Amino acid sequence: xxxxxxxxxxxxxxxxxxxxxxxxxxxxxxxxxxxxxxxxxxxxxxxxxxxxxxxxxxxxxxxxxxxxxxxxxxxxxxxxx
Numbered sequence: 338x339x340x341x342x343x344x345x346x347x348x349x350x351x352x353x354x355x356x357x358x359x360x361x362x363x364x365x366x367x368x369x370x371x372x373x374x375x376x377x378x379x380x381x382x383x384x385x386x387x388x389x390x391x392x393x394x395x396x397x398x399x400x401x402x403x404x405x406x407x408x409x410x411x412x413x414x415x416x417x418x
Contacts, residue, residue, distance in 0.1 A: 342396075
């Protein structure tokens with residue numbers, strides 16, 4: 338299972354990850370993003386890419402580069418993994 342952590346000191350509570358996540362993994366609680374359903378995460382990393390504070394960390398994700406056509410996304414994945 339993918340483990341998602343949110344750096345509470347960095348999270349600004351913008352809600353972009355909540356709106357962007359196709360699997361509805363996140364919810365806002367007390368002005369911060371919380372991964373309430375990490376078991377539903379499909380590892381697309383769209384939340385990580387859209388987070389302006391870079392407050393999200395994913396562990397246990399091993400995406401195949403062939404699934405990501407955009408070179409900027411591949412470069413970001415290389416930094417994350």
